[in-house]
Amino acid sequence: MFGKLKNFANIAEQKLNSIQSQGGSSMAGSSSHGGAQSIPAMEAVAAQVAIFPQFVAQKTEALVLKEKVFSLSGDSYDITTVEKVPVFKVQGKKLSLSGRKIFADQQGNELFHLRKEHLSIHTTYYGEDASGKVLFEVKSKFSIGTSKAYVNFTDVNGTAHSLLMKGNWFDTKSDIVDEKTGAVVASVNRKLLNFGELIGGQQTYVLTVAPGVDMALMCAACICFDEKNNEK
Numbered sequence: 001m002f003g004k005l006k007n008f009a010n011i012a013e014q015k016l017n018s019i020q021s022q023g024g025s026s027m028a029g030s031s032s033h034g035g036a037q038s039i040p041a042m043e044a045v046a047a048q049v050a051i052f053p054q055f056v057a058q059k060t061e062a063l064v065l066k067e068k069v070f071s072l073s074g075d076s077y078d079i080t081t082v083e084k085v086p087v088f089k090v091q092g093k094k095l096s097l098s099g100r101k102i103f104a105d106q107q108g109n110e111l112f113h114l115r116k117e118h119l120s121i122h123t124t125y126y127g128e129d130a131s132g133k134v135l136f137e138v139k140s141k142f143s144i145g146t147s148k149a150y151v152n153f154t155d156v157n158g159t160a161h162s163l164l165m166k167g168n169w170f171d172t173k174s175d176i177v178d179e180k181t182g183a184v185v186a187s188v189n190r191k192l193l194n195f196g197e198l199i200g201g202q203q204t205y206v207l208t209v210a211p212g213v214d215m216a217l218m219c220a221a222c223i224c225f226d227e228k229n230n231e232k
Helices: 002-025 215-230
Strands: 061-067 077-081 086-092 101-105 110-117 124-128 134-141 147-154 160-167 173-178 184-189 204-209
Touching: 061 215, 086 215, 101 215, 110 215, 124 215, 134 215, 147 215, 160 215, 173 215, 184 215, 204 215
Parallel strands: none
Antiparallel strands: 061 077, 061 204, 077 086, 086 101, 101 110, 110 124, 124 134, 134 147, 147 160, 160 173, 173 184, 184 204
């Protein structure tokens, strides 16, 4: 049984690699006939939306977030560009009661830990640095027919931000919107990777980040949102 499941995973891996190789030139451009779906350019934000300035997108960036199906350490993710260039790594800790995940850059430098807050009415995740300081939180909001969550944080300049994640997460598209300006700072699209062809239990999707927005923060927010929507 395990052998068959692994074969399915290998097939899914090959399909994903094929899609990614076709999509290398699709970011912020138009697709050729028969190629991967294009990812349109996003408008730059008026002011940076960031906790980690070194990871602010300089142009529209499309990132592939892929959960590792056979990870022995819990929910872990590889995050790359559509050209398969590594950007971030997320390593889950299987025995952690709070579902702790270590979020690191491609060199393995830890940026923060993702954890779930258990004593909360609404499902809440948060990111904390090595000293235990909370950098941001992702808090779900009850909504009929759609999924919603707020991303709350204070940037490096001391400005408080509240971003609203909304959309039909299980179907096509979700957006992350800056509540103060109304600007879409990031967008998630599962159909770009033909998600239905991948085996059950593996989460894979494309995150498009607008220029001026923190890619690490957006990836973390999407993982938290995904965890919340898939919790049993």
